[in-house]
Amino acid sequence: MRLKTFTPDEPALPMNYPGFVLRSLREDGYPASALLTNTGLNEKQLEDPHFRCGFQPLRRFFLNAIAHTNDPHLGAHLALKFDPAYVGLPSYTAMNAACFQDGLEVLEQFFFLTFPAFDFSLVDSCCGPETGEMAIRLRSKFPFREIEYFGFSSALVAINGLLKAMLRSDQVATRAETTVKQPDGWSDVAQKLGFAVRFEASENRLLFPKDLLTQPLPGSDPINHAQLLVLCAQFAAGVSQVTTPVAQVMALLEGSESLSVQISEVAEELGYSERGLRRQLDRCGTSFRTLLDQAREQRARALLSGTSQPIKSITSILGFESSSNFARSFKRWTGLTPKAFRDQAHVREASGRK
Numbered sequence: 491m492r493l494k495t496f497t498p499d500e501p502a503l504p505m506n507y508p509g510f511v512l513r514s515l516r517e518d519g520y521p522a523s524a525l526l527t528n529t530g531l532n533e534k535q536l537e538d539p540h541f542r543c544g545f546q547p548l549r550r551f552f553l554n555a556i557a558h559t560n561d562p563h564l565g566a567h568l569a570l571k572f573d574p575a576y577v578g579l580p581s582y583t584a585m586n587a588a589c590f591q592d593g594l595e596v597l598e599q600f601f602f603l604t605f606p607a608f609d610f611s612l613v614d615s616c617c618g619p620e621t622g623e624m625a626i627r628l629r630s631k632f633p634f635r636e637i638e639y640f641g642f643s644s645a646l647v648a649i650n651g652l653l654k655a656m657l658r659s660d661q662v663a664t665r666a667e668t669t670v671k672q673p674d675g676w677s678d679v680a681q682k683l684g685f686a687v688r689f690e691a692s693e694n695r696l697l698f699p700k701d702l703l704t705q706p707l708p709g710s711d712p713i714n715h716a717q718l719l720v721l722c723a724q725f726a727a728g729v730s731q732v733t734t735p736v737a738q739v740m741a742l743l744e745g746s747e748s749l750s751v752q753i754s755e756v757a758e759e760l761g762y763s764e765r766g767l768r769r770q771l772d773r774c775g776t777s778f779r780t781l782l783d784q785a786r787e788q789r790a791r792a793l794l795s796g797t798s799q800p801i802k803s804i805t806s807i808l809g810f811e812s813s814s815n816f817a818r819s820f821k822r823w824t825g826l827t828p829k830a831f832r833d834q835a836h837v838r839e840a841s842g843r844k
Contacts, residue, residue: 495733496606497773498545498632502729506604507644508548509536510576514568515555525554545607545632552637563679565640569647570682574655577604583722585656586715591703593656594626600722603729607631608645609737613695623664624703625695631734632774639670642694647683649696658708660684662698667691690824692791735760735770736781743785750809753778787823790816794828795835801828 496502512533516522522533529547556564574581580600584593594612601610609629626649634641646666653662663685672689680687685696738760743749756778757767771777786808793804802813810816820828 495735495738495770497734497770498775499773501542501544502606503543503545503548504604504606505536505538505541505543506576506578507572507648508551510572511552511555511568512536514571515559518559520555520558524558526551527554529554549635549637552640556640562639562673563643563675565642565644566647566679566683569644569651572644572648572651574648574652577652579718579722579725580604581652581655583715583718584652585707585709586711586718587707588710588712588715589703589707590657590705593707594703596719596722597652600726603722603725605645606729607634607641610649614700622700623697624700625697628694628696629737629740631737633736633776635775639673642668642670646687646694646696650683650685653696653698656707656709657702657705662702663696664699665697667693667695667697669694692788734774735762735767736774736776739767739771739778739781740785743782744788748807748809749782749786749789751782783819783823786819790820790828791824791831794832801832804828 512522512525515525526532527550529550531543531547531551535541535543556562561567574585580597580603583600584596587593587596598610598612601608607630609627609631611627611629613625613627628642628645628649630638630641646668650663650666654660661684665686665688667688669691670689676687739756742756742759743751753767754764757764760767762770768778771781790804790808793799793807794801799807801816805813805816808816810819817827820826820831824831826834
C-alpha cells in the first residue's frame with residue numbers, strides 16, 4: 491500500500507516552528523505585518539494548532555525574517571531559544587521513555603507529526619575519524635533552496651536542545667555535519683553551539699556518543715509513556731504517515747546496490763507511471779536527474795572517505811560508464827577530483843585521531 495504523499499504546494503505543514511519564530515521576533519520588536527508580507531498568512535493562522543499551509547508561504551516568511559533582522563544565521567540563533575516542549579506530543583512521549591534509545595525511536599517514528607518536511611532517522615556512524623558514535627540523520631523531503639541553511643541549522647540546533655532536555659544534560663551532541671557551505675561569519679555562531687560543525691558533508695547529521703543509548707531517562711514514566719504512544723499513533727493514522735515523492739525516490743535510490751537505475755524502473759517500483767513520477771517531482775521543484783545526482787554524490791563521498799574501494803569500482807557502483815565521467819561529475823559537485831577528496835578525507839581522519 492502506497493503511503494499518502496504530499497508536495498510542497500499542499501497544506502501539510504503545521505505552525506509549531508513558524509509560530510515560535512513569529513512570537514520570538516515580535517518580542518524583539520519586529521512587526522508581524524512586515525514579517526508576513528507577501529505570504530498570504532496572518533498572525534492568527536500561525537497561532538492555530540489546526541492550521542496547515544504549503545511550503546512557499548513559509549519560505550517567504552523565513553526569508554522576510556532573515557531580511558528584516560539582517561541576520562543570515564537567524565536559524566541557529568532562534569533554535570538556541572527553542573523550547574523542546576514546542577515540539578509537542580512527540581517530545582513529551584520521547585521524554586517519558588525508559589531509556590535514551592527508546593526515546594529516540596519514538597522521535598524516529600513520530601517526528602513527522604510536528605516537522606513533516608524532515609525525515610528523522612537514527613543511524614550508526616560506521617565511518618569517519620570518530621568511533622563509538624550514533625547519528626541522527628536529517629533529510630529534507632523536498633528542496634529547501636534559499637532557506638537550506640536556515641532550515642538545517644535550525645533543525646540541528648533545536649534537536650540538540652531536545653536531546654539535552656531528554657537526558658537533562660548540558661552536553662549531548664559532540665559534532666554535526668551539514669551539506670551546506672560554511673557561511674560568512676560562522677565563527678561567531680560556532681562558539682555558542684557546544685559542538686563542532688563540518689560543512690559540505692554528504693549528509694546532515696547530529697552525532698553523539700553511542701553509550702548514551704542505554705542511559706535511563708530522568709523523566710521516564712511508563713504509565714504516561716504508554717498513553718502518549720497511543721495518542722501519537724492516533725495522530726499518525728490521521729495523517730497516514732505522509733511522505734513526499736522526493737523522499738520515496740531518495741529512499742529507493744539509497745537502497746539500490748547500483749545507481750545505474752532508470753526512472754522507468756523507479757516509477758514502476760513506486761507504483762507510478764514514468765510520466766506521473768516526472769510530474770510529481772516537478773511539482774516538488776526537482777527532477778529525477780537531480781535526485782540521482784544527489785544520491786550519487788552522497789554515496790561517492792561515503793565510499794571515498796569511508797572505504798578503500800578502488801575509484802574504478804566506485805565508478806561502477808555509481809552507474810557511470812567511465813572513471814573520467816565520474817571524475818567530471820564529482821568535480822562539478824564538490825570542486826575536487828575523487829582522488830583529491832579521498833586524500834583530504836584521510837588527512838581529516840589522521841588529524842581527528844591525534
